[in-house]
Amino acid sequence: MALALKKRDFLLVGVAILILAFLWQAPPESTSRVPLDDDHRKYHELVKTDGKKAAEKFCEDCHNQETIPFPEGHPAKYRCLFCHKLAAP
Ligand code: HEC
Ligand code: HEC
Incomplete structure (x- = not known):
């Protein structure tokens, strides 16, 4: 039993x-991955050293309605890296 x-x-x-x-x-x-290019390289590093939450603070410096608008119907924007994984090196 x-x-x-x-x-x-x-x-x-x-x-x-x-x-x-x-x-x-x-x-x-x-979901598209975060590219490993010159714009994003430092955030790949930051995720390794300080974690995802630390890196995500900077995404909206560029990814905002004025600079690089999100595609239409983009889901809730907090926690970018929960959905967008880092591209493999
Ligand atoms: C210095 C400005 C800048 C910052 C900061 C930045 N990005 Fe980007 N991002 C870009 C540019 C420019 C593009 C479009 C060109 C490209 O694909 O690199 C892009 C494209 C993307 C794409 C789409 C890639 C594809 O396949 O089309 C994703 C996903 C992305 N970024 C996520 C992020 C995340 C998550 C962060 C924060 C960790 C971030 N970005 C921070 C400039 C930035
Ligand atoms: C709840 C999940 C989720 C979150 C959180 C999220 N995204 Fe997205 N994102 C998506 C989906 C789904 C798409 C549309 C499919 C695709 O292109 O990846 C998308 C598309 C994008 C694109 C366009 C990609 C392309 O190929 O043109 C960029 C840039 C982007 N997101 C950046 C960000 C940034 C920066 C953040 C944080 C501020 C964020 N996303 C948060 C799910 C998410």
Whole structure:
């Protein structure tokens, strides 16, 4: 009995992890990545040293309605790097 319960719990946890992994993967795969070019290189570095939140503070210096407008229907803009993954080097 105790063993059967453990097995079932294990399975439930496994299924939960699969679902979470799927949800976690889904948005970034279809969303454009932050390019590794001269405009963005320092933010790739900053993510490595200080984390995503520190780097995101600067995105809207350029990405704002005046300078580089967002595409129409762009989702909520806080936490850029939650959706836009960094391009691989
Ligand atoms: C110095 C100005 C500047 C800053 C700061 C900046 N960007 Fe950009 N970004 C650009 C320019 C210019 C482009 C368009 C040309 C290009 O693709 O590099 C661009 C393009 C992009 C693109 C689209 C790439 C594509 O595939 O079309 C994404 C995504 C992006 N930036 C995300 C970010 C994020 C996230 C940050 C903050 C970490 C950030 N940018 C900070 C200037 C900037
Ligand atoms: C909730 C998810 C989400 C967040 C947060 C988010 N974006 Fe986006 N962004 C998208 C989606 C989806 C698109 C449209 C599909 C695409 O081009 O990647 C997009 C498109 C863009 C584009 C145009 C890409 C292109 O190829 O032309 C840029 C630039 C951009 N976002 C920058 C940013 C910046 C800078 C921030 C933070 C201030 C930000 N995004 C926050 C989801 C997000």
